[in-house]
Amino acid sequence: xxxxKDVKGVLMTEGVIWKQLLAFxxxxxxxxxxxxxxxTVDSIVVGKFVGKEALAAVGTSNSLINLIxxxxxxxxxxxxxxxxxxxxxxxxxxLQWAVHTCMALSIIGGTALIVIGVIITPGILKWMKTPEDVxxxxxxxxxxFFCGSLFNLVYNMGAGVLRAVxxxxxxxxxxxxxxxxxxxxxxxxxxxxxxxxxxxxxxxxASQGVSAALVxxxxxxxxxxxxxxxxxxxIDRRMMKRILSIGIPSGLQQSIxxxxxxxxxxxxxxxxxxxxxxxxxxxxxDGFVLLPLQSTCMAATTFTGQNIGAGKRDRVKKGVVxxxxxxxxxxxxxxxxxxxxxxKILGIFTDDASVVSYGHRAIVIxxxxxxxxxxxxxxxxAYRGAGRMVAAMMIGIGNMCILRMIYINFLVPYxxxxxxxxxxxxxxxxxxxxxxxxxxxxxxxxPSEEQMALAASKK
Numbered sequence: 001x002x003x004x005k006d007v008k009g010v011l012m013t014e015g016v017i018w019k020q021l022l023a024f025x026x027x028x029x030x031x032x033x034x035x036x037x038x039x040t041v042d043s044i045v046v047g048k049f050v051g052k053e054a055l056a057a058v059g060t061s062n063s064l065i066n067l068i069x070x071x072x073x074x075x076x077x078x079x080x081x082x083x084x085x086x087x088x089x090x091x092x093x094x095l096q097w098a099v100h101t102c103m104a105l106s107i108i109g110g111t112a113l114i115v116i117g118v119i120i121t122p123g124i125l126k127w128m129k130t131p132e133d134v135x136x137x138x139x140x141x142x143x144x145f146f147c148g149s150l151f152n153l154v155y156n157m158g159a160g161v162l163r164a165v166x167x168x169x170x171x172x173x174x175x176x177x178x179x180x181x182x183x184x185x186x187x188x189x190x191x192x193x194x195x196x197x198x199x200x201x202x203x204x205x206a207s208q209g210v211s212a213a214l215v216x217x218x219x220x221x222x223x224x225x226x227x228x229x230x231x232x233x234x235i236d237r238r239m240m241k242r243i244l245s246i247g248i249p250s251g252l253q254q255s256i257x258x259x260x261x262x263x264x265x266x267x268x269x270x271x272x273x274x275x276x277x278x279x280x281x282x283x284x285x286d287g288f289v290l291l292p293l294q295s296t297c298m299a300a301t302t303f304t305g306q307n308i309g310a311g312k313r314d315r316v317k318k319g320v321v322x323x324x325x326x327x328x329x330x331x332x333x334x335x336x337x338x339x340x341x342x343x344k345i346l347g348i349f350t351d352d353a354s355v356v357s358y359g360h361r362a363i364v365i366x367x368x369x370x371x372x373x374x375x376x377x378x379x380x381x382a383y384r385g386a387g388r389m390v391a392a393m394m395i396g397i398g399n400m401c402i403l404r405m406i407y408i409n410f411l412v413p414y415x416x417x418x419x420x421x422x423x424x425x426x427x428x429x430x431x432x433x434x435x436x437x438x439x440x441x442x443x444x445x446x447p448s449e450e451q452m453a454l455a456a457s458k459k
Contacts, residue, residue: 074251
């Protein structure tokens with residue numbers, strides 16, 4: 001298929017559900033795997049050619065990056081929900097307003113994030129107890145990364161528009177090109193020109209620029225109802241209010257959970273560069289399990305949004321069940337591979353035995369609990385697609401932030417160890433999925449036909 005050829009959106013309101021979910025989520029899954037691949041190559045290159053301190057610097061930055069950009073990615077999620085509902089309802093005028101408003105928001109947010117990220121980087125890294133032999137490299141890497149924030153947000157918002165109308169293939173193509181660009185530049189700048197973590201940062205920003213340019217080109221050239229026209233690029237206040245009403249709860253959830261992960265990272269940092277590097281290497285492997293689950297979450301959001309827009313409540317319920325089966329099957333399969341080859345995979349990042357040892361301890365603890373996140377991601381995506389953003393936010397924040405912080409601050413001090421810190425993840429995943437299932441079973445989260453008709457009259 002030619003990635004430059006215009007692609008029509010895909011309506012998920014008719015047809016075989018599991019086939020539609022697979023057709024939509026597989027390109028997303030592949031795209032997430034490619035994205036994680038080039039993030040992983042960053043760590044492999046610095047771990048093998050620069051050293052464990054550089055690997056620690058890149059690893060400790062990930063949770064902080066997610067904290068800073070989480071709010072903006074949540075707004076992109078809100079825009080995707082709105083666009084999928086208008087697309088399902090075939091409301092072309094409001095779809096246009098939504099597309100131009102969300103892209104204007106991404107440009108404003110990306111510009112602001114460049115300034116904010118560069119300014120606050122040193123202070124936050126010191127607050128995270130980053131060791132002196134790592135902090136200078138961490139500051140350099142993060143500041144370069146934040147200089148590419150505009151590219152990051154424009155790509156994610158533009159890709160969100162395409163996914164909301166059922167086109168998950170072109171974002172995959174663009175991520176493939178971006179990933180290859182990043183890998184080549186990593187090798188040239190770090191291995192060839194010996195630029196260290198600065199070279200990794202520059203490679204990341206350049207690859208994000210490529211993906212942003214490609215997604216903008218697709219939106220500007222399409223003849224479909226979601227076409228982007230620069231002359232119409234402005235914020236419609238009513239549409240912005242709708243997008244933010246859904247996006248802010250999602251963004252708060254992502255940011256606050258990322259904050260808890262920053263605090264977890266700070267507790268890992270106490271055990272020194274080897275623990276930081278081992279945990280960072282594990283996090284890259286962990287991404288190959290958890291990041292692709294976002295594809296089933298996005299599929300659930302788009303599928304639910306379109307079918308609610310079309311008034312098909314029963315189809316939403318069937319979609320949730322079938323999506324959970326798909327997600328769990330993937331998770332169990334990848335978990336089996338990690339169980340068999342986890343230690344060898346960690347050895348790809350570094351030859352340092354202490355680093356591998358820390359990474360393997362994390363894998364052993366977390367591996368049996370990945371399936372809980374498979375269920376959680378589908379249910380969270382469905383709740384978002386149904387407009388139940390606050391419920392999804394409260395479940396996520398209550399367990400993955402508040403409960404996690406209670407564990408870290410009040411229980412870990414009684415048995416301080418690297419393993420005790422890592423146990424915060426499976427414990428809070430179990431409580432999260434329990435609350436997800438209770439909400440799904442006992443709360444009427446799918447709008448009734450009367451509620452959908454009333455909401456449509458107010459749009």
